[in-house]
Amino acid sequence: MVIEDLALLFIRGLGSRGIVHLIDHFGTAEEIYSAPLHTLINQAGLRKDVAERIVAREGMQEAKREIEYCRKNQIYPIAATDEEYPEALRETSDRPHVLFARGNIKALNMRTLSMVGTREASPSGIHSADKIIAGLATQIPNLCFISGLAYGIDSACHRSALAHNATTVAVVADILPNVSPAPNRNLADEILRMGGAIVSELHSQTKQNGQLFIARNRIVAGMADAVVVVESKKKGGSLITADMAVDYARDVFALPGRVDDICSAGCNDLIKRNKAQLIEHADDLILAMQWQDITRKQPLQTTLIEMTCQLSNTQQLLLQLLREADEGLHINQIVMETQLAYHVVASELVMLELQDVVKSMPGGMWRTKK
Numbered sequence: 001m002v003i004e005d006l007a008l009l010f011i012r013g014l015g016s017r018g019i020v021h022l023i024d025h026f027g028t029a030e031e032i033y034s035a036p037l038h039t040l041i042n043q044a045g046l047r048k049d050v051a052e053r054i055v056a057r058e059g060m061q062e063a064k065r066e067i068e069y070c071r072k073n074q075i076y077p078i079a080a081t082d083e084e085y086p087e088a089l090r091e092t093s094d095r096p097h098v099l100f101a102r103g104n105i106k107a108l109n110m111r112t113l114s115m116v117g118t119r120e121a122s123p124s125g126i127h128s129a130d131k132i133i134a135g136l137a138t139q140i141p142n143l144c145f146i147s148g149l150a151y152g153i154d155s156a157c158h159r160s161a162l163a164h165n166a167t168t169v170a171v172v173a174d175i176l177p178n179v180s181p182a183p184n185r186n187l188a189d190e191i192l193r194m195g196g197a198i199v200s201e202l203h204s205q206t207k208q209n210g211q212l213f214i215a216r217n218r219i220v221a222g223m224a225d226a227v228v229v230v231e232s233k234k235k236g237g238s239l240i241t242a243d244m245a246v247d248y249a250r251d252v253f254a255l256p257g258r259v260d261d262i263c264s265a266g267c268n269d270l271i272k273r274n275k276a277q278l279i280e281h282a283d284d285l286i287l288a289m290q291w292q293d294i295t296r297k298q299p300l301q302t303t304l305i306e307m308t309c310q311l312s313n314t315q316q317l318l319l320q321l322l323r324e325a326d327e328g329l330h331i332n333q334i335v336m337e338t339q340l341a342y343h344v345v346a347s348e349l350v351m352l353e354l355q356d357v358v359k360s361m362p363g364g365m366w367r368t369k370k
Contacts (some may be wrong), residue, residue, distance in 0.1 A: 135282025
């Protein structure tokens with residue numbers, strides 16, 4: 001982290017995507033501020049007024065104030081070019097160039113799972129989240145649970161992780177060291193005390209607005225190896241996070257619920273539209289993520305050769321077809337290739353997925369497990 005990293009945040013007309021573009025082009029913030037005007041305009045493609053602000057070293061005074069603010073409040077600014085920056089988030093095209101963190105910044109680069117859901121969580125949803133976290137925490141070492149510190153499922157997931165001695169990170173839409181909602185300040189303190197972290201992209205001079213909560217969701221999605229939607233209504237921030245995770249090519253999972261339960265409508269819809277994989281237990285997620293080799297217990301796995309011998313002729317035909325397609329196949333294409341009835345193909349693919357040899361993908365796509 002250098003002062004130029006912070007200064008970029010204060011360049012009018014630049015924005016997160018603009019900073020990402022410049023970093024990808026020049027490599028570092030220092031190189032950006034060292035570039036001549038014609039290079040910024042002709043090679044980097046900046047508007048003339050934005051390029052002139054960089055040449056004039058706009059943002060430096062604000063950056064100095066930010067450094068002092070962070071020092072006084074024990075906040076660690078982390079630039080996307082720093083090794084402490086979350087590796088998964090660095091891959092995204094709209095990442096914040098600087099994260100502001102309190103607590104254990106090493107937690108940001110652990111194996112990560114984001115868990116999100118409605119603020120109006122049901123007792124059943126809270127219980128389900130706890131059951132999954134308990135199963136994962138006891139089997140997967142060094143797994144960090146990420147959520148948004150909001151009421152409902154978010155808070156329940158943080159508390160469950162702490163109860164099972166797991167690391168948890170809260171991503172907030174607040175200017176640190178403040179967090180919201182206010183009743184969760186004690187929870188935030190406990191997260192820090194137990195070796196977790198609180199993260200925000202907002203510097204101290206940010207003018208807050210409602211859109212910042214939506215922007216926060218991209219960090220929750222981008223930092224994670226996978227996202228689990230525990231409970232969600234038909235519309236809400238959890239579904240926005242799920243959509244962002246799909247865009248980032250993250251695995252998305254959802255817990256099913258009753259068809260007449262409004263708090264499960266969003267999860268059921270994600271599953272129905274094949275945007276999320278259905279899970280009920282921690283072991284379902286471990287199998288889907290192929291985390292068996294890192295569990296604390298010996299995995300009970302059957303080799304692919306042994307599994308193939310146990311498959312029906314139809315299942316072996318589907319498996320062979322998918323093996324020959326590197327990018328996977330749409331179910332409609334499989335039906336055309338095999339000349340089998342749609343319901344037969346769909347049923348056999350589900351059976352293969354349950355045996356952990358194929359994987360359903362968003363949009364009706366299927367592929368073999370890598």
